[in-house]
Amino acid sequence: MNAPLTSAAAQPTEATLDILKTLIGFNTISRESNLGLIEWVRDLLERHGATTRLTYDAERRKANLFATLGDAGPGRFGTVFSGHTDVVPVKGQNWDTDPFVAHVADGKLFGRGACDMKGFIAVCLARLPAIPQDRLHTPLHFSFSYDEEVGCLGVRELLADLQRNDIKPTGVIIGEPTMMQPVIAHKGKRSYRCSVHGHAAHSSCPHLGINSIDYAAMMQLKIREIALRVRHSEAQDYDFDVPYSSIVTTLSNGGNAPNIIPDKAEFVFEHRFLPGIDPAGVFDEVKRYAEQEVLPQMQIEGAQGRIEFETLTAYPGMSTSPDDPLVSSALRILGSERARKVGFGTEGGLFGQAGMPAVICGPGDIIHAHKPNEFVTLEQLARCESFFDNFVASAHLKAV
Template identity: 40%
Template sequence: MTSIEILRRLVGFDTVSSKSNLALIDWVRDYLERRGVASELVHNETGTKANLWATIGPDRDGGIVLSGHTDVVPVEGQPWSSDPFTLTERGGKLYGRGTSDMKGFVAVALNAVDRFKATSLDRPVHLAFSYDEEVGCLGVPTLLEAIRLRGIRPAACIVGEPTSMKLVVGQKGILCADAHVRGHECHSSMAPDGVNAVQYAARIIDFIRQETERRYREGPFDERFNPASTTLHVGMVRGGTASNIVPRDCHFTVEIRHLPIDDPHEILQSVENHCRRTLEPEMRAVAPDTGITLSVVSKSPGLATNPEADIAAVVRRITGDNNSFAVAYATEAGHFSEAGISTIICGPGSIAQAHKPDEFIEISQIEAGDRFMQALADALGRKAAA
């Protein structure tokens, strides 16, 4: 099979994050089994999804992880020109959901298995295919925990998110939290007797806006990113039941997209401090059963790999491009890095095509991915000979 034939199979599985990815995982497991490579599956709690881990080469420490996620974003409401789950070629491009983000990388990695097998690898090549990346990197932490418990310690990881095969060594991290303001309801004509949850939420939201603007002015800055500072943002608010009732509850979301050097928990703590020290005493002076809770719902660590790290040097040698970049979007790379694995991002396709109707990958990018994998196998083989 060629990479494009593999990609055709992978795109054919509707693995939108809300659905099971098991049909795809079974297909990959069979594909590897036919090549004498055993897979280990790490399921979610309900058994409806799985991460896949497989090792080619010697069973020992070190080596490289090739990491990709198997889930894709939804297609509802998007005007597609052809069926998103049927790979369709038009004008040198392959259309289909997940072609660039990121089944294209999974396809070139699988296509390279025979070559890795034919190379006398000194260190292992691991495949790590996860679920639920697109909904907050929920799958990969359990995979990393499983390999940690098994005592497997890879040295490096290539996360194949679409970078047009450019070397990416930095990304912002994301922390998402839910906020709940519990007020005290009453008739709106008696407003001072109540604690208006929506209005207290508005004060927290304004504090968040000021914090973002302060960082935008004063930093810290990392000029590789645009914007170059950490940003905080509220994307959803829900509160109140009627215009003539002082609302009892208000819920909103807080998203912190932070530079690798910033600690998102510290930033969330500053919001929390404002709630505890300024707002809650006022609220409780009116009604003691009121308060504010902030709870973290998901977290995706940033990435700040040294551009001189071994894995970065290997990728630079293969691509012949000495530049390295940082990206604003989040990937699983931060999780691998946090687990002590030296991690970079490099994969075929462009992020500009991701998550859109008529998502595509250029055939030339699949070919570049194939060449990359061949060169990687050769590089690992040469190491064995040295």
């Protein structure tokens, strides 16, 4: 299992391609159940001697799968190979072929989730027969979660289950698409919906209404003011493509007709913050402005005025020390000089909070994720196979 990493001309095994095609065939858009996929993967893992455990959502329509090869007892041992099973919607996208029927063309495998991130899961499963389990000196774990795309929801249940059962792996490889380059940090994210409630009136009598759009606009201008201040006052990290914490309004709507004073307006804003930054201060400032500046003005016009906030997404940033042994191993195997930092989010920050340092490293390019005709190149899948084999051999197998 100590094969060198592949060249650009390398091809993945048929097992990887076959498994990936099967995984893509399961429609696991976040709003759908993932149980069909999870049960199929669980059966495959158990056939190769893995012990498995499932954790479910409240409706038991979705599940996380955690599996172990080797000693599955309590304690702090082993590496987790982790991926999420859900994918983003295809509605409104112009695909050339059925997004849930994978096909290969021009050195690429196309299908929803091929890049993000069923390709990585397929590699992990396809390489199971190549692992000499009698030589495992530490266990090897697999973690496959639900609802990562809608806020890293499922993995929280999985991590709570591991804590209850005193299962504490030493580190996690998360196979999000990084072009097989190791990533040790990403930003955290919080997103919010703000609902501004006014009072409807005929537009010829604006004094009889409370214009929710006007007051929502005040809020959005304040958010922009905060964003500009944070950009120039917070410490920056130039290892990120965007070296500062960003705060932006991303959705805004309101009103029913051109001749009606709008009684409701809503907007969504997000805060992507550098690792180590406490995001609470930004939201507190926005909420305080709403309560102390905007709402009093609304209520001068009428008692119906009110402002409500809802948290939509909240996950922490990730920052793994470049000196962590997991990072050193990944760099050495991949032949990379240094690890990267990225703006997109993963489950890595939650694993880190649970005491498991993470490295993000997987096949494919993030620029091809979430798009019509999503794909992963065959070369990337082959490179991931080599990485998996070499990592298992160096970190988990007894010498012969």
